[in-house]
Amino acid sequence: MAKESKPWYTRIGTGIWKFFASLKLTIIVLISVAFISIIGTVIEQNQPLEKYLMAYGESWTKFIIYGNLNNMYHTWWYNGLILTLAVNIIVCTFERFPTKWNSLLKHKPKKFTAESVNQFANKRTVKVSAGLEETRTRVAAILKKNKYKTVKFDGNSDEDFTYCWRGVIGRFGSDITHVSLLLILFGAIIGGFYGYKDFKVVYTGDTIEVPDVDYNLRLDKFWIEYYESGQIKQYNSLLTVVEDGKDVLTKQIWVNEPLDYKGVRFYQSSWGNAWDRIAKANIAMIGKEKEQIYSNMEIDWGVLTKIPDTEYSVKLIGFAGDFAYDEERNEVFSKSAEANNPAIQIEVYRGGKLISSPWIFIKYPGIFPAIPDSEEDIVFGGYTGLLYSGLSLNKDPGVNIVWLGCLIMVSGFFLTFFVYHRRLWVYIHTVDGGTEVSLGGLINKSNFVFEREIENIAKKIKGDTEV
Amino acid sequence: MILSLVFFTFSFIFYLVTALVYVANWFVKKKWLGQIATTMAFVTLFSTSMILIMRAGESGHAPFSNLFESMVLFVWALNIGYLLMEYRYKFKSLGAVIMALEFIAMLSASLLPYRFKSVEPLNPALQNKWHFMVDFLSKFGLEDYAIGWLDFHVFTTFIGYAAFAISFGLALTYLVKNKAEVKGKKNFLLDRFPDSKMLDELSYIAIAWGFPFLTIGIVTGAIWANEAWGRPWSWDPKETWSAITWMIYASYLHARVTRGWRGRRAAWIAVLGFVAIIFLYWGVSFILPGLHAYA
Numbered sequence: 001m002a003k004e005s006k007p008w009y010t011r012i013g014t015g016i017w018k019f020f021a022s023l024k025l026t027i028i029v030l031i032s033v034a035f036i037s038i039i040g041t042v043i044e045q046n047q048p049l050e051k052y053l054m055a056y057g058e059s060w061t062k063f064i065i066y067g068n069l070n071n072m073y074h075t076w077w078y079n080g081l082i083l084t085l086a087v088n089i090i091v092c093t094f095e096r097f098p099t100k101w102n103s104l105l106k107h108k109p110k111k112f113t114a115e116s117v118n119q120f121a122n123k124r125t126v127k128v129s130a131g132l133e134e135t136r137t138r139v140a141a142i143l144k145k146n147k148y149k150t151v152k153f154d155g156n157s158d159e160d161f162t163y164c165w166r167g168v169i170g171r172f173g174s175d176i177t178h179v180s181l182l183l184i185l186f187g188a189i190i191g192g193f194y195g196y197k198d199f200k201v202v203y204t205g206d207t208i209e210v211p212d213v214d215y216n217l218r219l220d221k222f223w224i225e226y227y228e229s230g231q232i233k234q235y236n237s238l239l240t241v242v243e244d245g246k247d248v249l250t251k252q253i254w255v256n257e258p259l260d261y262k263g264v265r266f267y268q269s270s271w272g273n274a275w276d277r278i279a280k281a282n283i284a285m286i287g288k289e290k291e292q293i294y295s296n297m298e299i300d301w302g303v304l305t306k307i308p309d310t311e312y313s314v315k316l317i318g319f320a321g322d323f324a325y326d327e328e329r330n331e332v333f334s335k336s337a338e339a340n341n342p343a344i345q346i347e348v349y350r351g352g353k354l355i356s357s358p359w360i361f362i363k364y365p366g367i368f369p370a371i372p373d374s375e376e377d378i379v380f381g382g383y384t385g386l387l388y389s390g391l392s393l394n395k396d397p398g399v400n401i402v403w404l405g406c407l408i409m410v411s412g413f414f415l416t417f418f419v420y421h422r423r424l425w426v427y428i429h430t431v432d433g434g435t436e437v438s439l440g441g442l443i444n445k446s447n448f449v450f451e452r453e454i455e456n457i458a459k460k461i462k463g464d465t466e467v
Numbered sequence: 468m469i470l471s472l473v474f475f476t477f478s479f480i481f482y483l484v485t486a487l488v489y490v491a492n493w494f495v496k497k498k499w500l501g502q503i504a505t506t507m508a509f510v511t512l513f514s515t516s517m518i519l520i521m522r523a524g525e526s527g528h529a530p531f532s533n534l535f536e537s538m539v540l541f542v543w544a545l546n547i548g549y550l551l552m553e554y555r556y557k558f559k560s561l562g563a564v565i566m567a568l569e570f571i572a573m574l575s576a577s578l579l580p581y582r583f584k585s586v587e588p589l590n591p592a593l594q595n596k597w598h599f600m601v602d603f604l605s606k607f608g609l610e611d612y613a614i615g616w617l618d619f620h621v622f623t624t625f626i627g628y629a630a631f632a633i634s635f636g637l638a639l640t641y642l643v644k645n646k647a648e649v650k651g652k653k654n655f656l657l658d659r660f661p662d663s664k665m666l667d668e669l670s671y672i673a674i675a676w677g678f679p680f681l682t683i684g685i686v687t688g689a690i691w692a693n694e695a696w697g698r699p700w701s702w703d704p705k706e707t708w709s710a711i712t713w714m715i716y717a718s719y720l721h722a723r724v725t726r727g728w729r730g731r732r733a734a735w736i737a738v739l740g741f742v743a744i745i746f747l748y749w750g751v752s753f754i755l756p757g758l759h760a761y762a
Contacts, residue, residue: 006623023724024725024728027721027728030714030718031715033714034711035711036717037707037711037714040710041751042755044704064587106527159564188700227588229588231587231588233588233591246693255592256594256595256615256691257694265697267695270670394697394698396698403690406686406689410679410683428612
């Protein structure tokens with residue numbers, strides 16, 4: 001047999017092709033992906049390990065980590081299923097589209113017989129008193145008004161054969177939708193490879209470097225608006241794009257209103273109290289022995305300030321909202337973003353010379369002497385916090401391809417669901433006392449619509465309604 | 468606050484009455500009963516619309532911002548969808564099923580805890596407005612009522628949900644009726660429904676409406692997410708579940724043109740799809756943690 005004689009690789013190739021050309025595969029993969037996706041909504045994604053241990057215990061956590069169920073939507077097997085769908089779409093399109101194209105657009109309608117019109121499920125016959133010629137013109141006008149394209153076949157003075165159709169483009173809606181899905185996938189892949197996401201904590205006046213582009217961004221102002229009830233209405237940042245040292249653009253952004261510049265978008269994504277700096281601190285110089293306050297003052301961040309009537313100057317250089325000390329790295333840090341144990345670091349100058357840089361605490365005044373070998377000490381009384389603006393940076397060169405794909409997909413749906421392909425065969429012939437018109441046809445969807453339309457056309461031919 | 472709740476109470480009672488009249492008309496088919504049923508459906512539609520209008524007035528923004536408001540929107544869209552179907556296809560037996568669904572929806576909305584019902588000012592993430600609309604409406608001092616991708620997203624999604632609810636009712640009826648037809652049983656209640664072929668067709672048409680609307684809902688939701696959070700898709704449970712339902716309905720559409728899958732199997736997929744919709748809508752909001760915590 002011919003089939004046997006084909007080499008093994010051709011047979012395997014055909015087998016694979018047939019596997020991917022199957023609609024049953026589509027249904028099974030779609031339902032499988034749907035069910036598998038549920039896992040990732042039940043197991044919270046990308047959480048710290050401890051959270052899984054607490055929620056699921058050790059053995060299940062091992063299973064989750066081993067199977068990458070904590071980052072499920074980026075695993076090879078999940079993406080493999082999506083890829084299967086993509087290949088399925090491509091193969092199905094190659095398999096079906098050319099045939100469809102030829103049969104629908106390059107088709108040569110065959111001449112039909114009077115009997116064949118009566119074989120359709122949707123049919124109607126009307127009798128009119130007018131002559132054949134007059135009826136024919138009338139029918140042609142009605143069909144034209146109903147947006148039908150027509151082909152006429154040879155008839156004679158007693159008979160007339162017309163084939164007409166409408167909405168053939170609706171048949172291609174599914175192909176357009178399928179291609180748009182590939183386009184969306186392509187856009188997502190482009191975004192994944194060439195884009196990035198970043199998050200920055202920015203303070204007023206700071207300039208941040210933006211990766212991959214030749215400009216910087218400065219935060220000029222950050223503020224929060226409140227409703228009268230005290231709820232937060234909106235938070236805003238005033239951003240300036242700095243290019244070659246020059247300000248080129250200033251824009252106010254808020255949640256839902258990003259700044260878009262040269263392919264990178266800047267979003268207002270959060271805000272908060274700074275844990276590693278403040279705007280102002282209240283300090284006082286006291287006498288150690290007599291607990292006498294010499295001077296009570298407010299100092300600004302980073303500004304060398306002279307303490308009146310003394311030889312000392314101080315500069316505020318550090319803050320920790322929840323003081324902690326890392327012995328290994330010899331570093332001070334904030335344990336949390338809460339102000340549980342606020343501390344500031346100041347530089348103390350005597351006569352213009354740096355003599356110490358101590359950490360001082362609100363809760364524990366005098367625990368470390370601020371000025372070594374001296375009768376005076378400095379205490380930390382309070383502070384004015386600083387808000388930071390949390391900015392998300394996002395470069396996604398694929399996103400516009402995705403939107404284009406979505407637009408095409410929706411138009412594909414419109415064609416698929418609402419543009420019906422109708423074909424109508426019309427046979428007109430002379431009978432006793434007039435002319436008889438027989439209509440019969442097919443629709444690719446919704447017989448109901450078609451029944452009504454044929455009914456309607458028949459009525460118009462009869463003359464019950466105006467043409 | 469007051470007027471919208473007054474209309475809610477009225478609508479609640481109206482839906483019960485409407486459902487009962489439709490059921491009565493299903494059992495004892497009488498022309499006048501059918502006319503009363505349809506009239507009641509219109510009265511409830513008016514009353515439901517008034518809930519939304521009053522709510523907009525009371526909250527000072529488009530009434531699509533929490534679970535309660537979206538439930539009312541769903542009920543409203545389902546009512547319109549049903550009436551359109553009744554008008555177009557001229558049968559009222561399905562009204563008993565749909566109006567019962569409406570009543571259940573109203574009941575669940577009324578049982579929502581207070582925090583899902585109260586009128587709240589919009590939080591920052593929900594303030595998504597089209598600039599042109601803000602500019603236009605500010606001429607009349609109505610800029611607070613401008614809508615944006617977010618409102619559009621909610622609106623289209625709920626039209627989709629309503630269409631799926633209708634397809635669910637039709638698919639269930641199809642499954643019951645088809646079984647009876649295959650066994651050759653006669654039952655006067657089932658006879659009041661169109662034959663199963665028609666029910667299948669109508670179920671498809673409902674999904675053919677629901678699916679594009681759900682898709683537009685997902686896409687506009689992604690556009691909003693991209694403006695509010697800086698990414699169109701982040702595999703948040705709500706997003707993932709919307710993709711799950713989308714895939715279930717996509718498989719329904721493919722099942723309908725595949726030998727061996729059309730008919731009963733496809734109808735079961737339609738039922739499964741609506742179960743997924745209910746979970747997408749309520750389950751995700753109450754059970755699963757995520758960004759989409761409003762509704």
